[in-house]
């Protein structure tokens with residue numbers, strides 16, 4: 001990327017380079033272990049003109065999203081988050097049984113299913129071929145494709161006119177944001193609303209969540225550049241809320257310009273970002289220093305524990321863990337194996353570091369000394385689920401926002 005994907009400026013300043021890394025969800029099958037994995041640059045810049053933070057290198061999306069191993073539906077936190085979100089949106093936007101809900105990046109249809117179960121028409125769009133059957137099994141229609149302006153026009157010709165378009169954890173994955181926004185504008189019916197949720201840059205910086213920086217996430221959004229983006233497409237952000245999911249996210253409500261009353265939450269958030277001086281260099285340089293310190297602390301902590309004869313296992317193999325493990329140089333020598341609740345990750349190995357992944361049930365008959373919670377955004381759910389591990393004397397290591405041991 002030589003220019004900013006929102007404002008096209010060339011004034012980009014790289015502030016963090018995590019090196020060349022394998023794709024974060026590129027979990028390997030046993031027979032792929034002999035293969036050399038492709039690695040791609042993982043470094044980030046800030047646009048000095050509009051403050052968008054973006055990756056310097058864009059990996060072709062087909063390599064990451066046509067066979068997608070991540071599904072959120074094995075987490076009870078995610079299930080209740082999506083159910084509440086669906087109920088909140090139905091109430092806030094006064095959706096009726098005639099109002100079509102379109103979910104872009106619908107994954108296995110978990111979120112849409114909450115609308116479907118409440119008798120609202122639902123349609124999903126997702127490029128992952130492996131996720132078609134689970135969506136269809138829920139009796140929800142799915143278009144197996146990347147969302148684009150061209151797809152929006154095709155959907156209109158097919159008679160689709162959604163009242164609500166949603167995209168949870170999708171916007172950060174989009175390279176051509178202008179084409180995407182233009183597609184949303186084309187497709188929105190009347191006073192229809194686009195609702196997007198994504199990890200918030202302010203949380204990322206304040207909590208040093210550097211492991212959420214990976215090839216799938218092309219942009220790291222604050223509100224300021226997004227306001228500009230939607231303005232360029234005759235749309236405006238008219239409301240927002242900060243939410244705790246995924247370590248701190250933001251939910252924005254977008255409509256065609258002038259169609260909705262703009263709530264004070266928008267101005268308040270913009271003012272807060274201005275006060276935080278999100279375009280000033282030292283914020284990013286200090287973040288980079290903390291990243292180096294945290295990665296080093298984790299490796300040192302695991303090495304020390306290992307030297308004392310402890311057995312260490314990982315909990316959760318999120319995409320984040322791939323970044324943390326590769327950047328910190330943590331491999332099978334320190335972490336024996338990782339347990340993960342997503343069936344299609346089990347039996348595979350972590351990209352680059354090749355740590356085997358098993359089901360969580362393995363912990364019913366194995367008793368390591370330490371569990372490193374790589375899925376730190378689900379810490380509370382995991383601590384609750386593994387209360388018996390603590391009772392047996394086990395301890396947890398939480399790597400974010402800084403290395404911490406529990407209890």
Ligand code: JHZ
Nearest residue numbers: 075169216246316317318319320339340341375378381
């Ligand atoms: P989780 C995903 O990132 C992918 P990841 C995506 N790119 C995105 O934008 C972000 O979310 C926001 C496991 N687990 O959600 C399941 C257990 O094993 O943090 C998952 O593999 N037991 C779309 O991949 C992983 O942890 C449990 O009890 O970084 C969590 O992955 C729980 C709760 C989870 O996302």
